[in-house]
Amino acid sequence: MKRKLTTLSIGLIGLGIAPLCMAEGTIAGTDIDNTAAVSYEVGGTPQTTTSNTLTLTVAEVLDVDVTLLSGPVSVPSGTGPHGLLFVVTNTGNGTEEFSLAINNAVGGDDFEPEASTPAAIYFDTDGSGDFSAGDTAYVPGDNDPVLAPDASVDVLLVNDIPADLADGAIGLSELGAVAATGSGDPGDLFPGDGDDGVDAVVGTSGADDVIAGQYVISDIELAVVKSATVLDPFGGSSPMPGAEITYRIVITPTGSETAVNTVITDPIPANTTYSSESISLNGGALTDDDTDADADPGAGNRRGPRRPDRSERRPDH
Template identity: 35%
Template sequence: MTPRTVITGDAAVTGVPFVVTNTGNGSEAFALSATTNQAAATVTGYAIDRDGNGAYDAAVDTLLSGAVLPAIGAGVQQRVLVLVAAAGVAGDDVTVTTSVRATTGTGAPGTTFAGQGDGGGDAVVGTTGAAASAEALLVRAVAAPTLVKAQSVAAPDGSARAIRGATITYTLTAHFFGATPAAVIADPVPAGTRYRAGSLRLDGGALGDAGSFDGSTVRVALGDIAAAGDRVITFQTTIQ
């Protein structure tokens, strides 16, 4: 499974966590590089994740100079953060691809770097080729949808009094801040009123009662919402 990190929206940069593991038998420093699949998402730097929480905190984490992770011992893991400016990104989620390579050198297994190992011995490339890469997703945080309900009354005498026989028109405005799967809006018909058959509208268009009114509740399935925007439902009841 590809790790996911939530874009916080107003943060200047988001730290995308990765783990660098030295699988060799000697100390090694590692050069980092990263790219994204969106031009609007920019890699701004790298940091050591000192508290291991997977989030960047300038007061805690250590920025790396020259995108190089200082030498870590054999078998040691180091948590790092790729810093990405992506608060304003729209559209698809951002894929961050990070590559790491041993600063001593890379190559086919068995490749030798004379005199560059621990203690002045030769450094020999292992089965990994002394390089690796991994991906993570930046997923935008989407606020929960909001629903605003309004009503107006029209009495038989032309007034707006809530009297027997008056018609109440309800307006439900749902605002979606982004893509939302399987959206459903449900609103019970208030006690003391009777639903007016055929009054249900969605975004101004007539919506049949079948499947949307069960005798006590208006229930409209909107399906998958693709992007931010409003959907408006209206229906009427009669005061008994």
């Protein structure tokens, strides 16, 4: 028996539930008994008496907390789905079911994120912290989370971002959680509706909490301008057989985002041949090796036919 109990308590701790030391107080339905005793003597004879036993039953406190875990999420216009991570915690003292809702019509922002379809609320089932294939869609009335006191569940709001938004525009998306037993003003009573038929009382949260997550449009536009200069074998600039054409590609980013994994591809024009080892980046020479081991800030791949003759043209990267 003792071993069983020990195993049980380890199991509960393993689930993140502290069985005795609840942050949110004595569990709903607990009976608190109180009996006083008196000892005395009458004519030298000791006697004792006990009082009636008072029993106070702990009511269920309905409380919930929704906390945003994601910082502002940088998103480009016209993309999605993008997740916002929240955690919903049962801050009451009973086991409670909560309904979840998304609201994108939040004031004070620049655009409305568009709730993804078919579902916009997911449980972060795989614990990745972001929307991913392993996450379970929330279906209202079907898989409403049932949380023990102090237990929590990670929830994702998943939205698509409308196109053509200005860089820096902010869009808010709210997650709300409401106790199924009831909500309202603190102190509102739901007689007999709590765990095991005890009274349920709305706690300080109103048994209803909502918080908004934030998307920030962080687009980047890469402007690409290509120019060419010709050096002919006679020192002029006429395109003729044997002339070298130097191509220059200037890329100018605008916006607040950083472009990563940027790949620049330029075909070698027909009737021209690449001049080996001619590419450079920001004035620094690059090699033609795929596994560029130079200390330069990029790598170039040679494309097209390579002939080691003097008539090679030089595209300048």
